[in-house]
Amino acid sequence: MMRAVTFRAFGGPEVLEAVEVERSEPGIDDVLVRIHAAGVCYHDVLSRAGKIPGGKPGRILGHEIAGEIVAAGANVVPARIGERVVIYQRLFCGTCGYCLAGRQDLCRNSRVIGEQGGGGYAEFACVPVRNAIRIPDGLDMTAAALAVCPVGTSVRAALGVAALEPGQTVLITGAGGGLGLHQIQVAKSVQARVIAVTSSSDKVESVRAAGADEVVVAPDLKFSGEVWRLTGKQGADVVLENVVTGTFGESLRSCAQHASVVVLGNIGARPIELDPGLVIMRRIRIAGSGNATFKDVRTALHLLASGAVKPIIGHILPFPQAAQAHALMERRAVTGRVVLAGW
Numbered sequence: 001m002m003r004a005v006t007f008r009a010f011g012g013p014e015v016l017e018a019v020e021v022e023r024s025e026p027g028i029d030d031v032l033v034r035i036h037a038a039g040v041c042y043h044d045v046l047s048r049a050g051k052i053p054g055g056k057p058g059r060i061l062g063h064e065i066a067g068e069i070v071a072a073g074a075n076v077v078p079a080r081i082g083e084r085v086v087i088y089q090r091l092f093c094g095t096c097g098y099c100l101a102g103r104q105d106l107c108r109n110s111r112v113i114g115e116q117g118g119g120g121y122a123e124f125a126c127v128p129v130r131n132a133i134r135i136p137d138g139l140d141m142t143a144a145a146l147a148v149c150p151v152g153t154s155v156r157a158a159l160g161v162a163a164l165e166p167g168q169t170v171l172i173t174g175a176g177g178g179l180g181l182h183q184i185q186v187a188k189s190v191q192a193r194v195i196a197v198t199s200s201s202d203k204v205e206s207v208r209a210a211g212a213d214e215v216v217v218a219p220d221l222k223f224s225g226e227v228w229r230l231t232g233k234q235g236a237d238v239v240l241e242n243v244v245t246g247t248f249g250e251s252l253r254s255c256a257q258h259a260s261v262v263v264l265g266n267i268g269a270r271p272i273e274l275d276p277g278l279v280i281m282r283r284i285r286i287a288g289s290g291n292a293t294f295k296d297v298r299t300a301l302h303l304l305a306s307g308a309v310k311p312i313i314g315h316i317l318p319f320p321q322a323a324q325a326h327a328l329m330e331r332r333a334v335t336g337r338v339v340l341a342g343w
């Protein structure tokens, strides 16, 4: 048996409760990981509320997991027992064209740990050994838990999808959010120039501390004029759109010729308007981005271990206080991540 946090019915944060559940035993290609830290993602909040298709109550949430390998199946090199690892969050097939091309995030035959059970809000998790990625020495477990998401997600968007290069200008909307604050640092790690947009002057300090070169405070969501001025009428080469609803038109107007706009946000969860003329005239490329690949997580771990990206953690709470962690996330009362650690 093991301790875990789960929920009997969809609902508010209070449905989360610490219980005893059966502990799964590793199959021949699996490892058993004793979990030290698990990040709380907004995705978990949506799952608990029943807003993710295919979700079911009774599952153990959490896909941002760091811990130690404590047991392994017969096919696993015994030397890996005792290793500190983060768990790659997708259980992927490993044989399809996408997986073989290193794009485990696109695998049609994959699922995210936690969303369908077996997640991080527990004492142990059992996963295929190939999902266990070694944590570099000197990087602590709470920081490492952020490697999958939000740091890995930021690596995918900025360095993967947008292929951001030194000297390019990147515009980041919703820059004061958990994703934005890590995207700023990932962009600075390749010496890009960061223009950060936030709707709230309360966030200016944390956005600057994360390394933004310029901060545009736009409570009315009008920022393209300021971006035009800051770039000498050249525009931004890359836009990381964490908001989209109410900002997308301004983001397109902020674009340089042949800019890339990476769509990550879906705040309003409804269609938006698009000016095709502007997209054609400026040859703008619009692309979606999501989960990190395996390689992105390794890059994220390197950026965290080298200090290029500092994990932004607002609260560390023990696992039985998962309900409080969710409540903090829902009220957006926290800068950066909430991480569960210890019982």
Ligand SMILES: [Zn+2]
Pocket: 040, 041, 042, 043, 063, 064, 149, 150
């Ligand atoms: Zn996440």
Ligand SMILES: [Zn+2]
Pocket: 092, 093, 094, 095, 096, 097, 098, 099, 100, 107, 108, 109, 110
């Ligand atoms: Zn696959």
